[in-house]
Amino acid sequence: xxxxxxxxxxxxxxxxxxxxxxxxxxxxxxxxxxxxxxxxxxxxxxxxxxxxxxxxxxxxxxxxxxxxxxxxxxxxxxxxxxxxxxxxxxxxxxxxxxxxxxxxxxxxxxxxxxxxxxxxxxxxxxxxxxxxxxxxxxxxxxxxxxxxxxxxxxxxxxxxxxxxxxxxxxxxxxxxxxxxxxxxxxxxxxxxxxxxxxxxxxxxxxxxxxxxxxxxxxxxxxxxxxxxxxxxxxxxxxxxxxxxxxxxxxxxxxxxxxxxxxxxxxxxxxxxxxxxxxxxxxxxxxxxxxxxxxxxxxxxxxxxxxxxxxxxxxxxxxxxxxxxxxxxxxxxxxxxxxxxxxxxxxxxxxxxxxxxxxxxxxxxxxxxxxxxxxxxxxxxxxxxxxxxxxxxxxxxxxxxxxxxxxxxxxxxxxxxxxxxxxxxxxxxxxxxxxxxxxxxxxxxxxxxxxxxxxxxxxxxxxxxxxxxxxxxxxxxxxxxxxxxxxxxxxxxxxxxxxxxxxxxxxxxxxxxxxxxxxxxxxxxxxxxxxxxxxxxxxxxxxxxxxxxxxxxxxxxxxxxxxxxxxxxxxxxxxxxxxxxxxxxxxxxxxxxxxxxxxxxxxxxxxxxxxxxxxxxxxxxxxxxxxxxxxxxxxxxxxxxxxxxxxxxxxxxxxxxxxxxxxx
Amino acid sequence: xxxxxxxxxxxxxxxxxxxxxxxxxxxxxxxxxxxxxxxxxxxxxxxxxxxxxxxxxxxxxxxxxxxxxxxxxxxxxxxxxxxxxxxxxxxxxxxxxxxxxxxxxxxxxxxxxxxxxxxxxxxxxxxxxxxxxxxxxxxxxxxxx
Numbered sequence: 104x105x106x107x108x109x110x111x112x113x114x115x116x117x118x119x120x121x122x123x124x125x126x127x128x129x130x131x132x133x134x135x136x137x138x139x140x141x142x143x144x145x146x147x148x149x150x151x152x153x154x155x156x157x158x159x160x161x162x163x164x165x166x167x168x169x170x171x172x173x174x175x176x177x178x179x180x181x182x183x184x185x186x187x188x189x190x191x192x193x194x195x196x197x198x199x200x201x202x203x204x205x206x207x208x209x210x211x212x213x214x215x216x217x218x219x220x221x222x223x224x225x226x227x228x229x230x231x232x233x234x235x236x237x238x239x240x241x242x243x244x245x246x247x248x249x250x251x252x253x254x255x256x257x258x259x260x261x262x263x264x265x266x267x268x269x270x271x272x273x274x275x276x277x278x279x280x281x282x283x284x285x286x287x288x289x290x291x292x293x294x295x296x297x298x299x300x301x302x303x304x305x306x307x308x309x310x311x312x313x314x315x316x317x318x319x320x321x322x323x324x325x326x327x328x329x330x331x332x333x334x335x336x337x338x339x340x341x342x343x344x345x346x347x348x349x350x351x352x353x354x355x356x357x358x359x360x361x362x363x364x365x366x367x368x369x370x371x372x373x374x375x376x377x378x379x380x381x382x383x384x385x386x387x388x389x390x391x392x393x394x395x396x397x398x399x400x401x402x403x404x405x406x407x408x409x410x411x412x413x414x415x416x417x418x419x420x421x422x423x424x425x426x427x428x429x430x431x432x433x434x435x436x437x438x439x440x441x442x443x444x445x446x447x448x449x450x451x452x453x454x455x456x457x458x459x460x461x462x463x464x465x466x467x468x469x470x471x472x473x474x475x476x477x478x479x480x481x482x483x484x485x486x487x488x489x490x491x492x493x494x495x496x497x498x499x500x501x502x503x504x505x506x507x508x509x510x511x512x513x514x515x516x517x518x519x520x521x522x523x524x525x526x527x528x529x530x531x532x533x534x535x536x537x538x539x540x541x542x543x544x545x546x547x548x549x550x551x552x553x554x555x556x557x558x559x560x561x562x563x564x565x566x567x568x569x570x571x572x573x574x575x576x577x578x579x580x581x582x583x584x585x586x587x588x589x590x591x592x593x594x595x596x597x598x599x600x601x602x603x604x605x606x607x608x609x610x611x612x613x614x615x616x617x618x619x620x621x622x623x624x625x626x627x628x629x630x631x632x633x634x635x636x637x638x639x640x641x642x643x644x645x646x647x648x649x650x651x652x653x654x655x656x657x658x659x660x661x662x663x664x665x666x667x668x669x670x671x672x673x674x675x676x677x678x679x680x681x682x683x684x685x686x687x688x689x690x691x692x693x694x695x696x697x698x699x700x701x702x703x704x705x706x707x708x709x710x711x712x713x714x715x716x717x718x719x720x721x722x723x724x725x726x727x728x729x730x731x732x733x734x735x736x737x738x739x740x741x742x743x744x745x746x747x748x749x750x751x752x753x754x755x756x757x758x759x760x761x762x763x764x765x766x
Numbered sequence: 767x768x769x770x771x772x773x774x775x776x777x778x779x780x781x782x783x784x785x786x787x788x789x790x791x792x793x794x795x796x797x798x799x800x801x802x803x804x805x806x807x808x809x810x811x812x813x814x815x816x817x818x819x820x821x822x823x824x825x826x827x828x829x830x831x832x833x834x835x836x837x838x839x840x841x842x843x844x845x846x847x848x849x850x851x852x853x854x855x856x857x858x859x860x861x862x863x864x865x866x867x868x869x870x871x872x873x874x875x876x877x878x879x880x881x882x883x884x885x886x887x888x889x890x891x892x893x894x895x896x897x898x899x900x901x902x903x904x905x906x907x908x909x910x911x
Contacts, residue, residue: 484799491791706864707837
């Protein structure tokens with residue numbers, strides 16, 4: 104079965120090369136059947152990659168330990184969901200998974216556009232298949248997943264217990280979906296550059312793909328943070344680890360891109376900037392994929408050197424040179440048709456939003472690769488850690504938060520004093536008031552005060568927008584508020600979906616502010632009966648008991664939570680000792696409330712004296728991070744949801760040879 | 767032209783602010799990242815500076831005991847280049863806190879230690895262990911302090 108897999112990859116690789124060649128030839132010599140052949144080849148590549156993936160999955164599920172990959176990452180006792188997750192758990196499998204997602208998305212794009220964008224599609228196909236050739240090359244020549252061992256071990260080495268949780272089944276796929284989907288807008292951008300059709304057709308055709316990519320980038324990053332928080336037991340959710348940064352940077356530029364395309368659509372400005380952003384986002388996804396695998400930046404993810412580094416860098420360089428070359432070639436055609444009229448305008452707010460986002464991405468990039476640069480320049484490796492990233496990004500984040508309230512509401516072109524007053528007087532007043540109230544309540548952390556005030560400011564702008572929209576509908580159509588709200592959002596999905604996303608973002612800022620400014624931490628050695636205070640509670644350690652099963656030994660600590668002398672809860676932080684392979688893990692105990700989390704870790708334990716070390720944290724407002732993510736997801740779904748095609752409005756008539764784009 | 771110049775100035779101010787933040791950020795938080803050999807050769811120059819050293823825990827050199835302040839961990843950190851059985855030189859490391867799960871008491875774990883070299887010992891602020899050797903999608907391993 105697995106030789107089928109290896110063969111399938113080899114044939115897929117050949118077909119992918121063919122697809123690139125035929126698409127480009129068909130475009131150049133204007134031969135429609137060449138282009139069609141290229142598209143069919145791409146579909147075949149997809150089918151063959153599916154077969155190869157199915158072969159690997161089959162080998163995993165049937166425990167074919169003769170295959171090195173299966174022996175390394177699974178075992179007979181591994182639960183089925185982790186056996187499947189082992190598909191992306193190892194180097195070779197994850198690259199095949201990347202190829203699977205890419206070829207699947209290519210197939211969808213080709214099918215979506217079989218009647219439209221015909222001038223673009225040969226180039227879109229060629230670009231996507233070029234990326235596919237790269238990943239298939241890695242899978243075929245450098246890290247083949249179908250490598251056989253000289254013998255067949257009786258049992259596999261198993262997936263590391265740290266990875267045997269349900270996050271392993273959702274975090275990597277979500278992040279990969281986000282990463283890979285960024286290739287689609289990139290492919291269309293390249294097609295637009297080559298064909299010279301630099302209006303906003305390429306943007307409108309890829310809008311949903313960009314949103315799709317952004318959605319999964321957001322979810323992937325959040326799942327990673329939640330995994331780190333719930334499972335790894337260091338009390339936090341983001342460590343500015345190089346691999347975290349690798350996933351964060353494309354998200355930042357993708358967010359910038361999502362916003363700046365609105366300016367191009369409405370005002371025909373920022374064409375060069377949009378090109379730069381979409382190219383940068385794609386390059387950052389390749390860079391991010393590379394960073395996770397090579398030993399270039401030392402990170403807890405990548406302690407080993409792998410042979411892939413140079414190839415990734417080469418591919419990255421090639422794509423960068425080609426894209427930049429195309430942009431430079433088409434620079435004259437990318438001139439804006441309009442100019443910035445005023446600093447106080449929506450265009451200006453969006454532009455500033457973009458600068459801040461790209462600024463954060465740059466700072467994160469710089470901090471991440473600093474060791475490499477410093478070694479090259481000064482011969483010694485210097486690293487920067489979380490203090491650097493927090494110090495630089497906090498002020499930028501606050502500016503971004505402010506703009507989140509300003510951008511959607513401020514007038515286009517030039518905001519008059521009247522417009523500013525009408526839209527901003529109430530939000531500014533409420534924001535200011537919130538700040539004062541918190542100050543009066545005793546909060547003296549000025550950055551946090553500013554952040555909370557800005558959160559209030561943004562929330563009021565959003566609420567007012569919904570309120571005005573509902574009232575307008577009521578005045579026009581006489582609906583009850585609830586129907587008005589539903590219809591309002593339904594008929595303006597893009598706008599109100601965006602507002603919902605912004606609410607999610609505000610919630611996440613609340614959480615980030617709470618945990619950054621007001622977190623408490625305590626490390627203590629306790630005997631049964633000892634108490635200690637934390638976060639307004641009193642915690643009492645009540646001892647630890649052991650429990651043994653064939654696979655795992657448990658050590659369960661009991662900690663009583665008291666408030667005002669009364670016990671309100673009990674938490675059970677655990678230490679587990681997996682027996683095969685031998686591996687201790689920590690099971691964190693968390694008590695979540697609206698105000699925050701009480702988070703306990705059981706450290707060392709001395710049986711003789713019954714003493715234990717406990718690390719306890721209070722993370723204020725952290726629940727808003729996860730719920731903010733849910734709201735963000737909902738908002739994105741609303742924005743992306745297709746409207747009914749038959750509308751009672753004006754019909755869009757294609758002009759000047761532009762193809763009709765179905766919304 | 768005037769409007770564009772004004773905007774350009776605003777943009778430059780922002781860029782300047784970011785650059786300033788980054789520059790001072792690096793100045794204040796940068797930490798040397800060294801191998802054992804590099805560290806040992808620079809030992810005197812690095813006294814009282816923050817350093818990050820990567821190496822492997824020498825087998826049999828680990829001592830752990832619970833104290834009032836948390837778990838006290840002492841071990842020798844060595845450079846096991848080319849998988850040598852015993853390293854040429856080692857540094858004593860001292861750490862108090864929660865020891866990461868993946869830290870093997872018998873030694874042999876690959877670790878990154880961040881701390882200050884004082885009085886002949888690397889006083890560690892954090893001890894990080896790695897994910898198992900090959901690429902594993904997702905989770906960072908171990909807990910720092």
